Amino acid sequence: MHLILFFIFAALCLAGAVNLLLQTHPINSALSLIVVMTSLAVLYLLLGAEFLAAAQVIVYAGAVMVLFTFVIMLLNAGREERTLGSRAARVVGFPAVAAFLALLATVLLKAHGLGRAAMQEGVTSTDDLSAVLFTKLLLPFEVTSVLILIAILGAVALTRHGDGERSASK
Amino acid sequence: MLSAILFSLGVIGFLIKRNLITVFMSIELMLNAVNLSFVTFAHQWHAVKGQIFVFFVMMVAAAEAAVGLAIIIAVFRARATLAVDRIDLMKL
Secondary structure (H helix, E strand, O other): OOHHHHHHHHHHHHHHHHHHOOOOOOOHHHHHHHHHHHHHHHHHOOOOOOHHHHHHHHHHHHHHHHHHHHHHHHHOEEEEEEEEOHHHHHHHHHHHHHHHHHHHHHHHHHHHHHHHOOOOOOOOHHHHHHHOOOOHHHHHHHHHHHHHHHHHHHHHHHHHHHHHHHHHHH | OHHHHHHHHHHHHHHHHHHHHHHHHHHHHHHHHHHHHHHHHHHOOOOHHHHHHHHHHHHHHHHHHHHHHHHHHHHHHOOOOOOOOOOOOHHH
């Protein structure tokens, strides 16, 4: 049962990722990225990470993708023109990507027992997760909240700054 | 393995896409691939720390998405284009 679900959602995930690359319109890419993230959430659930599955759906498929679609709509992003990159990107880039894929694959496949890891039960409950998060790792957690605050302020400052520059140059 | 393929697809997208927003989406794809391998190894070794790390990566990715999209909006206001070919002010 787990194996079937894994293969279905892994295939869905890969199809979404390939579709993301093949689509020319950004909104289609964004929608296929949502497919990728949702199927990744199911994979997390299969791996016993129930909290992370929920967080994946809420944070990524919800918040981040809403942000993406909002920006795409806001900027009225049209169809991109097909310029197949520079020669250097094609000559050097694709062999480099292939070599990197081979390297990662060997490292991941050499890690012993990964194949049966997905099969066994063993749910990491939210209790366990929060017990470690709020005792041992409290300081990083708080630092992250400050980081998010800075990011919000930075985003607001960046967009406002761009506006001010344009009106100053006129 | 799936994570490696996803990561490579993200790198390919980063290289071949010509739209700023789509390039950004490829970066998100790479982050997700890394998250998947984190969760897998955490599950295999019954370690909670891996999942917590994924939690932090998610937070940082959310912050990064906010800042990155703000930068994209600023670039669009300055150059009125989203094609990475035309944003070439720093090219020789």
